[in-house]
Amino acid sequence: MARIELDHIRHSYLAHPARDDDYALKEVHHVFKDGGAYALLGPSGCGKTTLLNIISGLLHASEGRLLFDGEDVSHYPTEARNIAQVFQFPVVYDTMTVYDNLAFPLRNRGVGEAEVERKVRETLDMIDLNDWADRKAQGMTADQKQKISLGRGLVRSDVNAILFDEPLTVIDPHMKWVLRSQLKLLHKRFGHTMVYVTHDQTEALTFADSVVVMYEGEIVQIGTPADLFNRPRHTFVGYFIGSPGMNVMPVSVAGRQARFGEETIELPGTPKTPMGGAIELGVRPEFVRIGHRGMPATIHKVEDIGRQKIVRAVVNGHAVAAVLGEDGEIPAEPRVSFAPEGINIYAGSWRVDYENASEGEAA
Numbered sequence: 029m030a031r032i033e034l035d036h037i038r039h040s041y042l043a044h045p046a047r048d049d050d051y052a053l054k055e056v057h058h059v060f061k062d063g064g065a066y067a068l069l070g071p072s073g074c075g076k077t078t079l080l081n082i083i084s085g086l087l088h089a090s091e092g093r094l095l096f097d098g099e100d101v102s103h104y105p106t107e108a109r110n111i112a113q114v115f116q117f118p119v120v121y122d123t124m125t126v127y128d129n130l131a132f133p134l135r136n137r138g139v140g141e142a143e144v145e146r147k148v149r150e151t152l153d154m155i156d157l158n159d160w161a162d163r164k165a166q167g168m169t170a171d172q173k174q175k176i177s178l179g180r181g182l183v184r185s186d187v188n189a190i191l192f193d194e195p196l197t198v199i200d201p202h203m204k205w206v207l208r209s210q211l212k213l214l215h216k217r218f219g220h221t222m223v224y225v226t227h228d229q230t231e232a233l234t235f236a237d238s239v240v241v242m243y244e245g246e247i248v249q250i251g252t253p254a255d256l257f258n259r260p261r262h263t264f265v266g267y268f269i270g271s272p273g274m275n276v277m278p279v280s281v282a283g284r285q286a287r288f289g290e291e292t293i294e295l296p297g298t299p300k301t302p303m304g305g306a307i308e309l310g311v312r313p314e315f316v317r318i319g320h321r322g323m324p325a326t327i328h329k330v331e332d333i334g335r336q337k338i339v340r341a342v343v344n345g346h347a348v349a350a351v352l353g354e355d356g357e358i359p360a361e362p363r364v365s366f367a368p369e370g371i372n373i374y375a376g377s378w379r380v381d382y383e384n385a386s387e388g389e390a391a
């Protein structure tokens with residue numbers, strides 16, 4: 029397995045890119061640790077597949093270098109990069125049996141038959157296809173074929189990395205959950221470096237140790253699911269992760285206080301200055317309190333989602349969502365306040381650290 033280094037990578041599909049917007053990947057400068065499980069998460073068109081294809085060698089980046097364990101592989105073709113790939117749609121040999129489909133990548137590299145048998149059986153177990161081992165792939169459902177593709181990606185242990193591009197799209201919801209859990213177990217057991225592209229936050233948050241959030245050709249945050257939830261580095265991370273997403277409102281800041289219209293909000297610390305760009309306050313619905321204290325609010329809607337309620341309110345002319353426990357009461361004259369630990373300040377969409385924040389908090 030390898031450490032993957034993206035050294036100032038930029039990519040444009042145009043022959044002569046001139047402006048920043050001409051780049052599908054603006055600038056990616058990050059390291060994927062050896063043995064890490066990463067999910068590339070972001071909306072359609074943000075550059076996930078472009079980045080994955082640069083790692084696999086299907087694309088060569090316009091600028092920058094790609095290194096596997098310190099070796100520059102930027103100009104290597106896919107075959108020379110020693111990676112396994114699983115795509116959105118099945119790639120299987122229809123005329124071969126399920127067993128032979130999995131054995132193929134191993135036999136191709138001269139692995140002995142005893143080891144082939146051991147690895148193939150182990151992988152078939154994982155994807156729950158041992159009973160189908162002797163059946164030809166032809167005629168199997170798309171779902172089962174995709175499981176074979178996953179198996180082909182997982183069967184080799186000597187690869188630098190395993191890359192997945194939305195691999196569970198054609199799998200039914202229950203099996204999706206099963207396979208995702210198995211991938212996670214497999215990662216724990218064998219420590220492969222895995223990079224997994226998805227636009228589904230549940231998929232990303234359950235699979236990965238580190239989620240790489242992409243937005244308009246940039247990586248806006250790499251973090252654990254808890255980091256993304258508690259300290260979104262960019263307002264986009266706040267909107268995109270969580271349901272409902274983070275509330276963002278325009279404020280002005282003076283010292284340890286934010287001014288939101290006529291209201292004053294105490295901050296958990298003093299934001300570092302200078303701050304460039306529009307100043308905003310971000311607070312997740314889970315940190316919004318509804319009660320008798322705080323800013324006057326008008327409640328527009330209460331959605332009962334089982335063990336919680338989502339309350340849609342308007343505060344100071346701005347929509348604010350709150351998550352309440354099932355027993356949460358809404359007073360006749362409701363007021364809204366924010367739990368200080370959940371308040372983040374943003375300047376030009378990027379989070380501003382508080383002065384004297386501990387290292388963990390500043391991350």
Ligand SMILES: Nc1ncnc2c1ncn2[C@@H]1O[C@H](COP(=O)(O)OP(=O)(O)OP(=O)(O)O)[C@@H](O)[C@H]1O
Nearest residue numbers: 041042052070071072073074075076077078079227
């Ligand atoms: N072959 C291509 N030629 C020109 N532009 C392309 C090509 N492939 C992708 N793009 C553009 O590059 C940008 C990033 O696309 P990319 O496919 O990497 O995004 P993505 O995040 O993987 O999206 P999706 O989830 O829809 O696959 C988009 O604006 C897309 O239109």
